[in-house]
Amino acid sequence: MSTAVFYHAGCPVCVEAEQVFLNFLDEKKVQPEIVHLGEQRSKIADAEKVGVKSVPAIVVDGVVYHINYGASLEDVKKG
Amino acid sequence: MSTAVFYHAGCPVCVEAEQVFLNFLDEKKVQPEIVHLGEQRSKIADAEKVGVKSVPAIVVDGVVYHINYGASLEDVKKG
Numbered sequence: 466m467s468t469a470v471f472y473h474a475g476c477p478v479c480v481e482a483e484q485v486f487l488n489f490l491d492e493k494k495v496q497p498e499i500v501h502l503g504e505q506r507s508k509i510a511d512a513e514k515v516g517v518k519s520v521p522a523i524v525v526d527g528v529v530y531h532i533n534y535g536a537s538l539e540d541v542k543k544g
Numbered sequence: 545m546s547t548a549v550f551y552h553a554g555c556p557v558c559v560e561a562e563q564v565f566l567n568f569l570d571e572k573k574v575q576p577e578i579v580h581l582g583e584q585r586s587k588i589a590d591a592e593k594v595g596v597k598s599v600p601a602i603v604v605d606g607v608v609y610h611i612n613y614g615a616s617l618e619d620v621k622k623g
Contacts (some may be wrong), residue, residue, distance in 0.1 A: 485609070
């Protein structure tokens with residue numbers, strides 16, 4: 466089972482991407498976790514460490530995929 | 545059934561993203577088509593029309609998601 470962490474921050478681009486990507490993932494192959502960095506601010510450091518530069522982003526087995534562009538991680542940090 | 549068109553151009557970023565994203569898609573929910581714009585150059589106009597700016601990109605039900613950045617569509621046009 467692979468792991469996928471979907472990082473977002475509540476922005477419209479994030480929400481739209483989340484709905485589409487998570488809906489189409491095969492739950493038998495990948496277990497998605499959703500992290501809202503605006504609400505779970507303690508996870509911002511984790512996101513930064515793994516290489517997330519902007520949201521929305523999905524980290525699959527440790528590899529970051531930035532999907533379109535909602536906001537930079539720097540903006541998320543500023544709240 | 546939704547449709548997903550994965551546009552790429554053979555770049556390493558494209559190939560890597562293709563393997564991960566297509567592997568995890570639920571084939572019961574979405575039918576992916578893979579278009580290599582370097583080989584299927586007649587499809588470049590389709591990609592441009594739907595809003596693809598760079599590859600790799602996946603177009604799900606007409607909405608474009610740019611995944612990371614391999615090459616611009618302008619570069620793909622130049623061959």
